[in-house]
Amino acid sequence: MKLLLDECVPQGIRQDFPQYEVSTVTEAGFKGLKDRDLLTQATGKFDVLITVDQRYRVSTEFKGLKDSYSCSCCQKKYY
Known part of the structure; x- marks a missing residue:
């Protein structure tokens, strides 16, 4: 699975996903x-976009990315 870390995500989180291919924006x-442009570019190239941006709005038209996930420790959304 290919993960994409948004610009606002601390780079150290990469260590939490050693079993995945992780790239930064x-x-x-x-x-x-x-x-919107980021989602367009990431669709088809990455499986998951991880962000802590709470203002992020994910449109259902981006079917190439997986569902969002919430981090239970900080209540942040992972997209």
């Missing part, structure tokens, strides 16, 4: 993209 070449 910067590494993927998506730095600075608006939310």
